[in-house]
């Protein structure tokens with residue numbers, strides 16, 4: 604698993620170099636324009652920007668779910684843009700966890716079984732080890748009493764914490780989150796944010812989170828602000844330095 608490799612705080616984990624994504628068509632649509640930055644190990648970074656500024660499009664490129672029209676994403680210094688789909692899928696499975704605004708848990712599976720699914724796909728652990736790891740992850744997020752519940756039997760915040768546990772299943776180095784608290788009330792937002800913060804602090808996993816919530820963004824280490832698909836360099840400093 605990715606988590607077995609040594610991790611040095613701050614060393615480059617992911618680099619975006621000149622990332623551009625243009626949707627072809629009679630009138631081409633530019634989603635992301637010439638975006639470059641580096642995410643270090645153990646960083647908690649917000650991506651902010653107005654609606655339609657390209658935040659989700661950028662996150663899909665970073666997560667190797669979409670290919671750039673120009674530029675590249677490097678993970679641990681290795682270029683990914685020329686890799687075949689099969690290799691990209693493997694990198695995603697081993698190294699990147701995804702959390703979306705809506706949890707996308709499988710409704711017919713328990714919380715624990717949902718968390719075990721990525722482990723089953725990776726195949727690095729025995730079924731018994733998978734069960735133990737899934738139970739431990741859920742316990743860490745205050746869900747010890749809910750491991751056997753179906754998603755429909757959980758609150759919105761609990762479901763989202765199960766989704767975060769699932770994202771951590773294969774001990775990725777990086778979590779990409781698209782509006783992870785976007786569908787939650789303020790109390791559940793705090794719980795999920797605390798969960799994400801504890802992952803960064805305790806495991807050194809890096810998190811890049813798209814958010815509309817400027818309060819949450821200001822509590823992350825760094826903010827990348829997009830306008831019309833490009834980085835607004837005036838706002839790249841951490842909020843504490845800028846303000």
Ligand SMILES: Nc1ncnc2c1ncn2[C@@H]1O[C@H](COP(=O)(O)OP(=O)(O)OP(=O)(O)O)[C@@H](O)[C@H]1O
Nearest residue numbers: 626632633634652653654655656657658659660661
């Ligand atoms: N498949 C598509 N076809 C046409 N336009 C698209 C497509 N996907 C995205 N766009 C446009 O590209 C721009 C960037 O979209 P994106 O979803 O990345 O923005 P966003 O900042 O995440 O927006 P929001 O905050 O509203 O979720 C928007 O103007 C959107 O309408």
